[in-house]
Structures are given as C-alpha cells and as structure tokens.
Amino acid sequence: MSSQLTPEPSSFKYRPKSDTAFFLGLGSLGGFYLFLILALILALVIVPRWGKSDETKLLLMAPSLGEAVDYMEVASKKAGGTDMAKEVSKALEEARQLAELKSDGRSRSGLVKHVASEARTLANIKFSELEGKARARNVDVGKEIDQARNSLLNAVAYDRPSDYSAVFNDSRIRSSAKLSFVSCTISALLSLWVAVPIGYAMSRFNFLGKNFIDTILDVPIVLPPLVIGLGLLILFNNISFGVMDVVYFDRDGSEYIVQENRTIERIIKQFGASLGLQLRITNGAAGVVLAQFMVACAFAVRTMRNTFDQISPRQEEVAMTLGSSRGQAFWSIVLPQGYRGLLAAGTLAWARSLGEFGPILIFCGINAHRTEVMSSSVYLQFSIGEIEKAAVVSLLMIVLAFMVLLLVRYLGKSDAMPHR
Amino acid sequence: MIQLENLCLRNGSFELNDLSATIASGSYGILMGRTGCGKTTVLEAICGLRPHVVGGSIRLNDSDVTQLKPAERGIGYVPQDGALFETMSIFENVAFALRLRNWVEADIEGRVHDLAELMAITSLLERRPFGLSGGEAKRVALARALAASPGVLCLDEPLSALDEETHGEICDLLSELHREIDVTILHITHSSSEAQRLGETFLRLEEGRIIEVSSE
Numbered sequence A: 001m002s003s004q005l006t007p008e009p010s011s012f013k014y015r016p017k018s019d020t021a022f023f024l025g026l027g028s029l030g031g032f033y034l035f036l037i038l039a040l041i042l043a044l045v046i047v048p049r050w051g052k053s054d055e056t057k058l059l060l061m062a063p064s065l066g067e068a069v070d071y072m073e074v075a076s077k078k079a080g081g082t083d084m085a086k087e088v089s090k091a092l093e094e095a096r097q098l099a100e101l102k103s104d105g106r107s108r109s110g111l112v113k114h115v116a117s118e119a120r121t122l123a124n125i126k127f128s129e130l131e132g133k134a135r136a137r138n139v140d141v142g143k144e145i146d147q148a149r150n151s152l153l154n155a156v157a158y159d160r161p162s163d164y165s166a167v168f169n170d171s172r173i174r175s176s177a178k179l180s181f182v183s184c185t186i187s188a189l190l191s192l193w194v195a196v197p198i199g200y201a202m203s204r205f206n207f208l209g210k211n212f213i214d215t216i217l218d219v220p221i222v223l224p225p226l227v228i229g230l231g232l233l234i235l236f237n238n239i240s241f242g243v244m245d246v247v248y249f250d251r252d253g254s255e256y257i258v259q260e261n262r263t264i265e266r267i268i269k270q271f272g273a274s275l276g277l278q279l280r281i282t283n284g285a286a287g288v289v290l291a292q293f294m295v296a297c298a299f300a301v302r303t304m305r306n307t308f309d310q311i312s313p314r315q316e317e318v319a320m321t322l323g324s325s326r327g328q329a330f331w332s333i334v335l336p337q338g339y340r341g342l343l344a345a346g347t348l349a350w351a352r353s354l355g356e357f358g359p360i361l362i363f364c365g366i367n368a369h370r371t372e373v374m375s376s377s378v379y380l381q382f383s384i385g386e387i388e389k390a391a392v393v394s395l396l397m398i399v400l401a402f403m404v405l406l407l408v409r410y411l412g413k414s415d416a417m418p419h420r
Numbered sequence B: 001m002i003q004l005e006n007l008c009l010r011n012g013s014f015e016l017n018d019l020s021a022t023i024a025s026g027s028y029g030i031l032m033g034r035t036g037c038g039k040t041t042v043l044e045a046i047c048g049l050r051p052h053v054v055g056g057s058i059r060l061n062d063s064d065v066t067q068l069k070p071a072e073r074g075i076g077y078v079p080q081d082g083a084l085f086e087t088m089s090i091f092e093n094v095a096f097a098l099r100l101r102n103w104v105e106a107d108i109e110g111r112v113h114d115l116a117e118l119m120a121i122t123s124l125l126e127r128r129p130f131g132l133s134g135g136e137a138k139r140v141a142l143a144r145a146l147a148a149s150p151g152v153l154c155l156d157e158p159l160s161a162l163d164e165e166t167h168g169e170i171c172d173l174l175s176e177l178h179r180e181i182d183v184t185i186l187h188i189t190h191s192s193s194e195a196q197r198l199g200e201t202f203l204r205l206e207e208g209r210i211i212e213v214s215s216e
Helices: A020-050 A054-079 A085-099 A108-136 A142-157 A163-168 A171-204 A210-222 A225-237 A264-274 A285-310 A314-321 A326-337 A339-355 A358-364 A374-383 A387-412 B039-047 B090-100 B105-119 B134-146 B164-180 B192-198
Strands: A243-249 A255-261 B002-011 B014-023 B028-033 B053-060 B075-078 B152-156 B184-188 B201-206 B209-213
Touching: A020 A387, A054 A085, A054 A108, A054 A142, A085 A108, A085 A142, A108 A142, A163 A171, A163 A387, A171 A210, A171 A285, A171 A326, A171 A339, A171 A374, A171 A387, A210 A285, A225 A264, A225 A285, A225 A358, A243 A264, A285 A339, A285 A358, A314 A326, A314 B039, A314 B075, A326 A339, A339 A374, A339 A387, A358 A374, A374 A387, B002 B039, B014 B039, B014 B053, B014 B201, B014 B209, B028 B039, B028 B192, B039 B053, B039 B075, B039 B152, B039 B184, B075 B134, B090 B105, B090 B134, B105 B134, B105 B164, B134 B164, B164 B184, B164 B192
Parallel strands: B028 B184, B028 B201, B075 B152, B152 B184
Antiparallel strands: A243 A255, B002 B014, B002 B053, B201 B209
C-alpha cells in the first residue's frame, strides 16, 4: 500500500465553516417567538390604560341613564294618587334632566365628571331616601327605585380612571379570580394524587393490556376540551340508572313527588340531602374542579411517567435487598428523587387548569360567584364588548401564572427543597 | 452457602435452563462468562429481583428462598454502578438497612462508624453520593450491603470502571473483608487476575450452563 495519501492533505487549506449563520438562525427564531410573547403581554398591559374617550364614556352612560328614567317613569305611575306622587315625579324629573346630557358650556370631560357626580348623588342620597320613605309609607315603588339606582350607578361606573380599577373593584371578577386559584390548586393536587401511582405503575410494571391503558390515559390530551365537558355533562345528567322519586316544592310550600331518571347528579344530590348538605357537581364549584382535573390529570400522568422512567430502578432493587418492601423503597428512594418531576407535573396541571374554559363552560356554565373562573370572565367581558376589561383579567391570569411558575422554579432549585 | 438446583430462568426471549451450582458456606465464589451470557440474570435471580425463575430452586444457607421476596433473603447486593441512594447522605445510605430493622439510634451510629472505619469512608459520612469517586462509591456500596450482616453477598462487577490503583485497593479490601467477615460471596467479573486473586470457587457460564472450573 502506498504511504502517500491521495490527494495530499497539506495541499488544501481547510477552513471550518463559520457558525454565524447558525447562531443568527437560533437568535432570530428564538428572538421572534420571545418578541411575540412580550408584545402580546405589552398589548394586554397597554390597552386598559388607554381607557375610553370622554365621547365614548358619554355614549356608554346614556343607555344606563335612559334605563333609570324608564324605571322612574314606572315608579311615578305606580305612585300616582299616593302621598309620594310629588316626590317621585320630582325625582323622575331630575333623572330626565341628567339623561339629557346637556353640556351647559362644560367641556366633554367636565360633562362626564358632572354627570357621574350628579348620578352618584341622586342614586346614593336622593333615591335611597325615597326608597326608605316608600317602604315606610307602604307605597309599592321600592323595586323600581332600586332598579333606577342600579342603572345610575352603572352609568357612574363608566367614569373611572382606568379599566384596572373597574376590574379590581368588580366583586364578580374578584370572586372568579378566587375560584380560579382555589379550583386550580385543588385540581393540581388531585392530579398529582392520581398521577403518581399511575405513572409509577406504568413505568415499572409490565402487564397485559398496558399499551391499551397507556392509550386511554392519553385520550384527554388529544381530545378537544369541549368534548370532555360534553362527556361529563352526559355522564352526570343523561345516563340513567333506573328511576327515583324527586321531591319538588310548590309555590305555596307544599311538596310533591315526581319520578325522574336516576342520574349520577341526582344520586349525589340525594346523598347530600340525606346528610343535610346541598351537593352539586354540574353547575357547581365541584364541577369546575372535576372539569379541570379531567384534562390536567392526563398531563400530570404523562409527566410523572417520564419522571419515573428516568429514575433507574436499580436503587429501589438495592433497597429491597436491604430489607425494604416495594412501598418503603418507593417512599424513601423513588419519590424523593422524583420531586422535580412532581413539581413539574403539579405546575403543568395547575397551568392547564387555569387555562381550562371549554369543559367548564359546557359542564358548569358561567354563573357569577359560583362557577365563573377567570377564563370564563375573559370570554364574558369580551363577548359584551368590554375588551379592556377582558385584557385586565387576562393580565391578572398572566401575573398569577407567572408567580406560581416562579415559585415552583425556586422550589425546584438545588437546596430550596429538603431532600428528605 | 449458595446452591442452585436445576434452575430455569426466563427474561423475555432470553432463557437459561437447568443451572446447577454450589458455593460452599463462607466461600468466595467467582462467576465468569462472556458478555450477554446471563451472569447478571443469575445474580438477580439469586437476589429475587425479577420474576425470572420458571423452574428449579435457589437455596441460601440451607433454606429455600426461591419464592421469597428480596427483603426476606438475607443478602447484600452491590450492583455494577453502586446505585447509592442519591437523596441521602453516606451515613443514611449505610444506615438504611438498620433503620428498616428499627435499630436504636446509638447502635446505628456505632455500626455505621465501625463499617466506615473498615471501608475507610469515615470522612465521607456527611456527604451526599454526588461527586464521590468510583472507588469511594464502591466502598460505600459495600458498607451499605454489609450493614445488616447478610449471609450472602452478591457483587456484580464491583471493580469495573476503576483505575488500576483503586482497583488494587478495592481488591485488597474485598480480600480483607472475606477474611474478617463470615459471609458467602458471589462475585461476577470479566477479569481473570481479579478472579485469581480473590476466588476460591470458580464458575463459568457457558452456552446456558454453569460449569465449575478448578481455577481461572
């Protein structure tokens, strides 16, 4: 064999390719996505701060003021002939004057302030007094005056410094934020409770039908969330296990019994009633947790299975030869090693639950103070044209999610979490 | 004593049939064979780690352990990688078997320190396994396996992946342990020199059968 290589290497000057294009590609693709995320958050931050123009505020105030006038007209008719007729028609007149939105030389912004201040005084002082008098004199106009008051206060609500204050002062949204936080936390904990044993079993044992079970466990991941909601609704309310007596109350308080289908929802209600409790899954907070859990748990199971797959079974085996049962080996060896995976699974389940909307909408509806979660609030506000309010609620969700992710990252780091 | 009687093992499509061998009580047995011939499968079957056994029996110190759980067999096991418990300190690793047996804390401390002295790992007791050298990890794994005074010690290539100096040190340590502790040892290795230096009974796994040879 010839000792000379062909072609002779020293005759070529080799220059490795530059990495500039590679890093530019990395930077531009990554940077583009990062830019999109930041732009999206920035848009949500900016929009509510812009607020509405004075012109728009007046336009939005007008229907509420008109409603107040309508209610007062009804009240005035009802009060005709009573000793309150004069006072009610005077209040009606004041409401009418306000609803005309006369500028009287004021600027647009001055007019907004004037109308808001007058409407507030009218609602909180004059109408309140009037309502009290009507009740004292037994004149049946209380309901109309109360509705007129609410309409005036709705008009006042449009004169606000920003949509932030409107959202934070809205008890309905505060309640939805609270329900979101609590339900997400409960569904994440439930998901972990279920995902740890399933993930461990799927990772460590081989058994008949394992592939089939594995596929079923992934179904909630690929299924559209709406379908999960529909499935839950049908399961709890349309699948019948015979018939049962359901007690109803008539308007006069008398009870009557009707035979209806024995559905899971009714069985739960009946069981709750026997304990003196009002249990409700469909259209209740428990249903919100269940709908969130159904989706979130599948992700937690997948994460836990991957976690256990990455932990070598050798340490457990050594522990068993040293005298521990499989259970003891699991608690003392496997689980402490898998705590990062546990945190990841919990976070993922929590985040999935926070964003869940479809199944909750179908299974529980959107009931204020009961089943309305933040994602439902965003949808509601958006659907009534309050895009700024929807943006504030979305921001609130981002802040909440960011804080939870940050906390979990901190706990997942080195010694922040005790090893045993 | 380790006694295999017509042992049949199956691990998926891999099968070993009619294995018989005896390592006398207190003896140092060496099991050799080509890579992939099933040495580790035999060791795991002795430890009871996988449901491999489809026939025959395994007797350890005159009792039939074929159907017993690993925890009930009275064995110490050192796998190839040591498999130290990563979330525990070295002290806790060595004390693991003793805690399971509900020893009082003072006795645990005494036993762990005695073993640590024997294995020259006293200075490591407060550390975690992460960052230990190969030799240190092997010493800790041995101390942990010996803590509950097992009747049988199973070593799966305990000296692999060690530098020459450390290899010699651990060899000396195993030799010393065998002299000082009354334990039957089954040691899997590929190294003839290691076998010559430590072994008393020499077994070779060839073509699905265990044969006893006079020396390696």
